[in-house]
Amino acid sequence: SGEVILAGKLSVLEEQTDPSGGMNIPKANLELRSGDPIQTMFSELTGLDFQDGIILEADLDPKNESFLHDHEVNGVPILPGVMGIEGFTVAARHIVSELGTEGPGFNVSLLRQIRFETPLKFYRDEPRHIIWKAQVHQQNDEMVADVTLSSILKTKLGERKTSGQFSGQVVLEPTPILQPDNWRTVPEWGHDSILSKDEIYQIYFHGPSFQVLEGVQRWDEYVLGKLQPDFTPDSNHLMQLTSHPILIELCFQTAGVFEIGTTGQMRLPSSVGALKIYPNQVIGRDFYALVKPRTILDDEMVFDAWVVDQEGKIYLEMRDYRTVQLPNELDASLVAPFKKALGV
Structure with missing residues (x-):
């Protein structure tokens, strides 16, 4: 186990006294996007829960995202697993690099224990509200972010049901990621039945x-x-x-x-x-x-x-x-x- 890093730049107190974790949410969102951000996030930082970590939320609308309509099963758009991985990567890297430390930015070195738990489906082409949670802790020189994605579905009866979609762990290092040696043999394309x-x-x-x-x-x-x-x-x-x-x-x-x-x-x-x-x-x-x-x-x-x-x-x-x-x-x-x- 490592030391939990709640948010180094935000001076969060050790005991949570309000739902935002004592965080200035507007200021945190400005800082998240200040200067030259690593990548524009599709979420807004909405708070800090000391059990679950930093919370980011968004509405995904299949009418506005072509990658959802290009990933339909039986006419129902489904969030591609690779976009869940992209969300893990972006959320963890932003939080660690922009909010978690005062030093140089961190690089994603490894993603592990990725679970695609329940398909995130967009019934009737309606938007879904999604919630990212990222809890970051330090292990030696690395930062490790435990990231989850859940969503809220409004039923026909007006009820709000929450379901877990993806979970995974992102490992980040303060040093550049080293390139491995080239593959031992260049692939031969077209020599066999295609x-x-x-x-x-x-x-x-x-x-x-x-x-x-x-x-x-x-x-x-x-x-x-x-x-x-x-x-x-x-x-x-x-x-x-x-x-x-x-x-x-x-x-x-x-x-x-x-x-x-x-x-x-x-x-x-x-x-x-x-x-x-x-x-x-x-x-x-x-x-x-x-x-x-x-x-x-x-x-x-x-x-x-x-x-x-x-x-x-x-x-x-x-x-x-x-x-x-x-x-x-x-x-x-x-x-x-x-x-x-x-x-x-």
């Missing part, structure tokens, strides 16, 4: 901003997914975000293609054991997800994954990615090309 974009998105539900795959093929012990070449920071604003959500989505969808081909089932993200993101510029490159499936007890599938470019530079590493099955039955004729490309 599952095409058109075949993939006959089954996948994703709209344009999340149709990340140009194709998928086998490569040695890996499933290799290639990023659409049209995805650039200019064409897709999600490419500009802190946690590289498009590259994480590239891993998720590549793993999903393998699951469809081997089980005939579509699955959604359930958890990620660890995720390390390197601060490389995502532009002007060919990007590949190298996904390595492995089976553990009770035939449960677990994946490790890496994203590399055409020179072997590593952009992220993912460990222990797991999924949960959707109830929908897939058309066997649509699954057949997946099986053929994967050789199963």
Whole structure:
């Protein structure tokens, strides 16, 4: 266990005497966005609870966010898991760098114990009120933020129901994140049977901003997914975000293609054991997800994954990615090309 850091710059008292934790909320929000902020947050800082940490709230409206309409299941927009990861990253980095310390800013070195607990659905295309909570504590030279996302749903009877959506832990360091050595072998694309974009998105539900795959093929012990070449920071604003959500989505969808081909089932993200993101510029490159499936007890599938470019530079590493099955039955004729490309 480490020392809890409530908010170094805000001079919060040790005992909470009011719901805001003694924090000047307007001043805290100004400070959160002062100077040259790391990234514009989609939340307002609303208070401090000594048990749960700093609280940020917002209203997400699918009418205003294209990434929600491009991520619909059975006509209902769902907050993508990668955007939950982006929220963790941004909230933790802002709080630690802007509010928690007087020294230099901190860098996100690792996300771990990520849980996608309940899908955040936008029924009838109506907005949902979301609440981020981040409790930060110090471990040696690192800052560790325990972050949760919950939401409030208004029922037809006018009741307000709160549900937990995501949870995870963000590790931040005061030093720059070191780049690992390049991948030992540059991926070979096109030497084997390729599952095409058109075949993939006959089954996948994703709209344009999340149709990340140009194709998928086998490569040695890996499933290799290639990023659409049209995805650039200019064409897709999600490419500009802190946690590289498009590259994480590239891993998720590549793993999903393998699951469809081997089980005939579509699955959604359930958890990620660890995720390390390197601060490389995502532009002007060919990007590949190298996904390595492995089976553990009770035939449960677990994946490790890496994203590399055409020179072997590593952009992220993912460990222990797991999924949960959707109830929908897939058309066997649509699954057949997946099986053929994967050789199963």
